[in-house]
Amino acid sequence: MKEVMTAYYTEAFTSDKPKAWVTSGAPVELLLAAGVIPIFPENYGAMIGARHMGGDLCSAAGDMGFDDCVCSYARCTIASTERGEGPLGALPAPDLLLACNNGCGTMFKWYEVLSRRFDVPLLFFDTPYCAGEPTPQDRAYLVRQLERILADLGDILGQEVDRDKLWEALQLSSDTAKLWVEIQDLRRAHPSPLNSPDMFLHMALIVTLRGTETAYRYYQDMLAQVCERVERSEGAIENERYRLLWDHIPPWYALRDFFDFCAEQGACFAVDTYTNVWQGEFDLGRPLESLAECYQMIMPNLRLPLRASMYVDYIRDYDIDGYVIHSNHSCKSYCLGEYEIARRITAETGVRGIVLEADMVDPKFYSESQVKQMMQAFLESLD
Amino acid sequence: MTGSETLNKLVSVVRDPHTPLRAKRDAGGKIVGYFCSYVPVELIHAAGFTPVRMLLGPPPGDIAGAYMQPFCCSFARSLLEGLAGGTYDYLSAVVMPHTCDTIRNLSDLVETAAPGMRVMRLMVPTITHTPEAVDFMVEELAALKRGLEDVAGSEIGDWDLLKSIALYNRCRSTLAGLREMNLGNRGLYAAYLALQLTDPERFLALAASLEPGEERAGMKRVAVVGGPVPQLEVFDLLEEYDMLVAWDDVCTASRFATGMVSENGKPVRALAERYLGRRPCPTKLDPTNQREEILMRGIRASGAAGVVFAQQAFCEFHSFDYPGLKKRLDAEGIPSVRLDLEHPFQPTGQMRTRLQALSEMLSEGM
Numbered sequence: 208m209k210e211v212m213t214a215y216y217t218e219a220f221t222s223d224k225p226k227a228w229v230t231s232g233a234p235v236e237l238l239l240a241a242g243v244i245p246i247f248p249e250n251y252g253a254m255i256g257a258r259h260m261g262g263d264l265c266s267a268a269g270d271m272g273f274d275d276c277v278c279s280y281a282r283c284t285i286a287s288t289e290r291g292e293g294p295l296g297a298l299p300a301p302d303l304l305l306a307c308n309n310g311c312g313t314m315f316k317w318y319e320v321l322s323r324r325f326d327v328p329l330l331f332f333d334t335p336y337c338a339g340e341p342t343p344q345d346r347a348y349l350v351r352q353l354e355r356i357l358a359d360l361g362d363i364l365g366q367e368v369d370r371d372k373l374w375e376a377l378q379l380s381s382d383t384a385k386l387w388v389e390i391q392d393l394r395r396a397h398p399s400p401l402n403s404p405d406m407f408l409h410m411a412l413i414v415t416l417r418g419t420e421t422a423y424r425y426y427q428d429m430l431a432q433v434c435e436r437v438e439r440s441e442g443a444i445e446n447e448r449y450r451l452l453w454d455h456i457p458p459w460y461a462l463r464d465f466f467d468f469c470a471e472q473g474a475c476f477a478v479d480t481y482t483n484v485w486q487g488e489f490d491l492g493r494p495l496e497s498l499a500e501c502y503q504m505i506m507p508n509l510r511l512p513l514r515a516s517m518y519v520d521y522i523r524d525y526d527i528d529g530y531v532i533h534s535n536h537s538c539k540s541y542c543l544g545e546y547e548i549a550r551r552i553t554a555e556t557g558v559r560g561i562v563l564e565a566d567m568v569d570p571k572f573y574s575e576s577q578v579k580q581m582m583q584a585f586l587e588s589l590d
Numbered sequence: 591m592t593g594s595e596t597l598n599k600l601v602s603v604v605r606d607p608h609t610p611l612r613a614k615r616d617a618g619g620k621i622v623g624y625f626c627s628y629v630p631v632e633l634i635h636a637a638g639f640t641p642v643r644m645l646l647g648p649p650p651g652d653i654a655g656a657y658m659q660p661f662c663c664s665f666a667r668s669l670l671e672g673l674a675g676g677t678y679d680y681l682s683a684v685v686m687p688h689t690c691d692t693i694r695n696l697s698d699l700v701e702t703a704a705p706g707m708r709v710m711r712l713m714v715p716t717i718t719h720t721p722e723a724v725d726f727m728v729e730e731l732a733a734l735k736r737g738l739e740d741v742a743g744s745e746i747g748d749w750d751l752l753k754s755i756a757l758y759n760r761c762r763s764t765l766a767g768l769r770e771m772n773l774g775n776r777g778l779y780a781a782y783l784a785l786q787l788t789d790p791e792r793f794l795a796l797a798a799s800l801e802p803g804e805e806r807a808g809m810k811r812v813a814v815v816g817g818p819v820p821q822l823e824v825f826d827l828l829e830e831y832d833m834l835v836a837w838d839d840v841c842t843a844s845r846f847a848t849g850m851v852s853e854n855g856k857p858v859r860a861l862a863e864r865y866l867g868r869r870p871c872p873t874k875l876d877p878t879n880q881r882e883e884i885l886m887r888g889i890r891a892s893g894a895a896g897v898v899f900a901q902q903a904f905c906e907f908h909s910f911d912y913p914g915l916k917k918r919l920d921a922e923g924i925p926s927v928r929l930d931l932e933h934p935f936q937p938t939g940q941m942r943t944r945l946q947a948l949s950e951m952l953s954e955g956m
Contacts, residue, residue: 271913272912272913272916272917273909273910273913274909274912276661276903276904276905276906276909277906277909277910278906281910308716311691312690312691312694312716312873312906312907313691313906313910315716315875316872316906316907316910316911317910319875319876319877319910320910320914322877323879323914329875329877331716331717331875331877333715333716333717333723333875335688335713335715335726336688336694336711336713338711342733343729344726344729344730344733345713347722347725347726347729348715348722348723348725348726351722351725352717352720352722355720355722510698511695511698511699511702512698534659536661539659539661539662539690539691539692539695539906540691540694540695542659543658543659543662543691543692543695543696543699544695544698544699545659546656546657546658546659547657547698547699547702
C-alpha cells in the first residue's frame with residue numbers, strides 16, 4: 208500500500224499532465240479517460256488527521272474565517288493550501304475541479320472555495336437524494352449532466368474525451384469494485400480476517416485509483432491473501448470475542464489508539480458502513496445511465512429507511528454483537544438520522560450499540576478517556 | 591384601521607401564526623407548510639391551500655434531541671420539535687425541498703417523528719443555470735403538483751395557477767413598495783414574514799392600510815445577509831443601535847420576494863424558471879460568485895455603509911461563503927459584523943459589543 212500510494216503521489220506532484228482535484232464520490236472515470244491525474248483532498252484530509260496535523264490546520268482555517276461547523280476535511284485542506292503545510296506540503300495545484308454532492312452538499316461549497324482560490328473551472332455532478340430506484344427525471348437529469356461534463360472536460364483540455372477509454376475505465380472500475388465487495392464479504396468469516404482499521408488503510412486505492420490497472424491488481428492480490436487467511440481461520444485480532452459494526456469515517460488522529468484499545472478487549476470491527484460506500488458495478492450495455500445510477504445511489508445519498516435497512520443487513524450478515532456509531536461533528540449529511548438508525552437496528556435485531564461524539568480530523572471534539580470508558584462499559588455489557 | 595394598528599396586526603401574525611391558522615382549519619380551510627424559499631408558494635395556493643412557511647417552532651427540546659445532533663441548527667431542530675409535538679397540527683401536508691443536508695435529511699425524520707404528517711419532497715436542483723436543471727425542476731414541480739392535487743382531491747388547472755402567480759406577483763410588488771415607506775426595521779420585516787405566514791389576500795389587505803412613516807434622522811444604513819431570520823427581535827436589536835436595514839440578502843425577506851414569475855406561457859415552466867433564476871442562496875452552485883456581486887450591487891444601490899451577517903448557528907453553507915464575502919467587504923473598506931442566531935433568540939453580550947462597535951464605526955463615517 209505504502210509503495211503504491213507513494214508512486215501515486217510522486218506522479219501527482221511531478222507529472223506535467225493536467226491535474227484535477229476530485230471528491231471521493233465523483234465519477235473519477237471521466238478524468239482517467241481524459242488523461243487527467245485525479246487528486247483527492249479527502250484522502251489528504253485523512254492523512255492530515257492520521258499525522259496529527261489536523262488540530263493546527265483546522266485552527267488555521269478558523270483564522271481564515273472558517274468556523275467549526277465547516278467540514279474538517281475542507282478546513283484542513285484549505286489551510287494546508289494556504290500555508291503550504293501537510294504530510295507532503297500543499298497538494299499540487301489543480302487545473303480543474305470535479306465535485307459531486309452524493310456524499311454531502313459540503314462538497315460543492317468546498318470546491319467553490321477552491322475554484323475561487325485557484326481560479327480554475329469547477330465541474331459539478333448534482334445527484335438528487337434517492338428514495339430507491341432513480342425516477343425518470345433523475346435519470347434524464349443525471350445523464351445530461353454527464354454529457355455536459357464530458358463536453359466541458361473536452362473544452363478545458365482542448366481534446367474530446369475518448370469514449371473507448373471511458374468504457375475501459377468503467378470496466379476496470381467496475382471490476383475493482385467487485386473485488387472490493389468480495390473482500391468485504393470475506394469479513395463475515397469467524398474470526399473476521401480484517402478489522403475496520405485495516406479497511407480504512409486499504410480503501411485508499413478504491414477511493415483514489417479505481418478505474419486503473421494498479422487498483423485492480425492490488426485488490427486481486429489482497430483478495431487472494433484474505434482468502435488464505437480465512438482458510439487458515441486467521442483473525443484480524445487475537446482472540447476475537449466481540450464482533451462489532453463501525454459507522455462513519457473514523458477519527459483519523461485516534462485510529463491506532465482507539466482500535467488497538469478495542470482489539471485488546473477482544474473487539475473486532477467485522478464490518479463498517481464507510482468502506483462499503485465504494486461498491487458500484489457498471490452495466491456497460493448502457494454505460495452512462497449505469498454510471499449515473501451507481502453514483503446517485505451510494506449510501507449517504509439514500510433516504511433513511513434504505514440506509515437503516517442496509518445497517519440491519521450488515522448486523523445479520525456479519526453476525527454482529529454490537530454497533531459503534533461515530534457522530535461526526537463535521538458531517539451532517541452522514542450523521543443526521545444516526546439516532547433513528549440506531550433505534551431501528553436495535554428494534555429489528557435486538558443488537559445494541561453506542562454513539563461516540565467526535566470528529567474525523569479535528570481532535571478538539573474527541574475525549575480519549577471518555578471514549579475509552581464508554582467503550583469499556585459497552586463491551587462489558589455485551590458479556 | 592390606522593397605519594400603526596396595521597403594523598401591530600402584521601407583528602401579531604408573525605408572533606403567533608398558529609392561532610389564526612388553527613381557526614382557519616376549524617372553519618374548513620386547508621393549510622400546507624413549506625420549508626424554504628425555493629418552494630413555489632403559487633402551486634400550493636393554486637391547489638386551494640394557504641401556504642405557510644415553516645419558520646419557528648417551539649424551542650428545541652426532548653423530541654429534537656432524540657432525533658438530531660446538537661450540531662444541527664436550532665432552526666431545523668425547532669421545526670422538528672413543533673411538527674412532532676403538535677404545534678403544526680393544522681397542516682394538511684408539508685413540502686420539504688432539497689436545500690442543505692440538514693433539511694434534506696430532516697424530511698426523513700419528520701416522517702418518523704411525526705408519522706401522521708404527509709411529507710412531499712421537492713428535489714430542487716443544486717445547479718440552477720443549465721437547461722437540464724430547469725427541465726428537471728419542471729418535472730419535479732409537475733410531481734409536486736400531482737401530490738398537492740392528491741391531498742386537495744381536485745386538479746390544479748392552468749387558470750388557477752396563473753391566478754395564484756398573478757396574486758403572488760402583486761404581493762412581491764407590494765413588498766418592494768413598502769421598503770420606501772419608512773416602516774422601520776420591525777414594520778418592514780414583519781411585512782415580509784407575514785406574507786409567508788398568512789393568506790396572500792389578507793397580506794394585501796393589511797399592506798394596503800399601511801401608512802408611510804417618518805424618516806428618522808441619524809439612522810445608519812446597513813445591509814443584512816443571512817439565511818432565515820424569522821425573529822423580529824434581530825431587526826429590533828439593530829434598531830437599538832441606530833441601524834436601519836436598507837437592503838438585505840435574507841431568505842425570509844428579499845430572497846423570497848425578489849423576482850417575478852412570468853404570467854405568459856406555461857405556468858409550471860414559468861415557476862421553474864423564476865425559482866431557479868432568482869437570487870441564489872448558498873445551497874445552490876454559484877460558479878460565477880454571483881452572491882458577492884449581488885451583495886456589492888445591493889450595498890451600492892441602497893447606500894448601506896455596513897453589513898450585518900445574521901446566520902443560523904451551525905449553518906455550514908453560509909459559513910463556507912462568509913470568509914469570501916467578508917474579505918471582499920474588507921477590501922472595499924465596508925465594515926461588517928457577524929451574529930450567529932439560535933432559537934430562542936437571546937442577544938448576547940458579544941452580539942451587543944459587535945453591534946456597538948459597528949454603530950460607532952458607521953457614526954465616524956457619517
